[in-house]
Amino acid sequence: MLHVSEDTFYADLLQFDQPMPQLRVMQALEQDILVLLRSARMASAGDSADTLGADAGDLLLAVEMDFYKYLPVYTSDPSYQDGDHREASLRHLFKCRRMDHLRRQTRQQQYIGYHLEDPLGDEDGGTRGSLLADPALSDPADLLEHRQPLTQEDLVWQVLACYCAVNTAPQNLIAFLYKTFCSSHSSTTVREDKTSRSGAVKKTAADLNGRTCADALEYTRQCIGAALNKDVPRECMAALYRRVEGPLGDEILDLTPRAITERGSWIAGRTQADIERLTGRTKK
Numbered sequence: 070m071l072h073v074s075e076d077t078f079y080a081d082l083l084q085f086d087q088p089m090p091q092l093r094v095m096q097a098l099e100q101d102i103l104v105l106l107r108s109a110r111m112a113s114a115g116d117s118a119d120t121l122g123a124d125a126g127d128l129l130l131a132v133e134m135d136f137y138k139y140l141p142v143y144t145s146d147p148s149y150q151d152g153d154h155r156e157a158s159l160r161h162l163f164k165c166r167r168m169d170h171l172r173r174q175t176r177q178q179q180y181i182g183y184h185l186e187d188p189l190g191d192e193d194g195g196t197r198g199s200l201l202a203d204p205a206l207s208d209p210a211d212l213l214e215h216r217q218p219l220t221q222e223d224l225v226w227q228v229l230a231c232y233c234a235v236n237t238a239p240q241n242l243i244a245f246l247y248k249t250f251c252s253s254h255s256s257t258t259v260r261e262d263k264t265s266r267s268g269a270v271k272k273t274a275a276d277l278n279g280r281t282c283a284d285a286l287e288y289t290r291q292c293i294g295a296a297l298n299k300d301v302p303r304e305c306m307a308a309l310y311r312r313v314e315g316p317l318g319d320e321i322l323d324l325t326p327r328a329i330t331e332r333g334s335w336i337a338g339r340t341q342a343d344i345e346r347l348t349g350r351t352k353k
Contacts, residue, residue, distance in 0.1 A: 131166045
């Protein structure tokens with residue numbers, strides 16, 4: 070039995086505008102979602118919300134957001150006075166978000182890269198070199214191994230494309246890109262002390278929160294261009310632009326500095342090997 074089915078939970082739900090009942094609801098809901106994550110083998114017995122992997126953490130946040138979105142329904146519909154009904158509703162929210170996660174996992178991995186003219190290509194419009202993946206290659210690592218050496222400008226676009234291909238919530242990627250390229254430095258080399266990192270995270274939250282995902286992404290692309298003094302082609306961020314098409318693009322960013330830091334560290338870790346392969350093949 071989950072906490073949401075208990076009478077005390079419903080009593081707190083009716084007083085959600087009060088600090089202590091609100092805190093108890095939030096804590097109970099988080100514990101219930103952790104139970105569901107463990108049952109789905111996305112979390113271990115020792116995991117807390119702070120130690121979850123990125124996918125499980127994203128799922129937890131998504132279910133919480135769905136629950137709070139429907140809060141007026143839960144407190145006004147008499148059927149939700151029944152504990153079993155509340156538990157079934159939470160399990161349904163989790164199942165829907167879990168299915169979204171599984172669908173994303175089963176999609177074919179987007180190839181890193183996009184079409185760029187090769188300065189060594191034919192002047193008459195013949196077949197030119199491209200940074201597109203070879204269709205015969207199915208793994209990003211294989212893709213990188215078959216590339217021609219990159220120019221410095223190509224490298225920047227490929228790094229962006231690599232980041233944008235990471236499978237996580239769009240708002241996490243947008244915040245990561247903004248912090249990496251716009252709020253802390255103006256090049257692809259990061260040298261920050263603890264104070265400047267904290268300031269960059271707070272600036273990222275202040276500049277992006279309240280924007281829709283679609284608006285925040287376009288704003289971030291323009292800011293990256295300003296930081297690099299270059300126009301950033303949309304094509305190199307195409308994988309991320311595709312994700313914010315439809316309902317996801319209307320979601321409002323509301324990220325805490327802690328979430329920005331944790332998700333950013335995870336994204337950096339997931340892309341480290343590919344970025345190292347790219348930077349190791351840069352032409353002078």
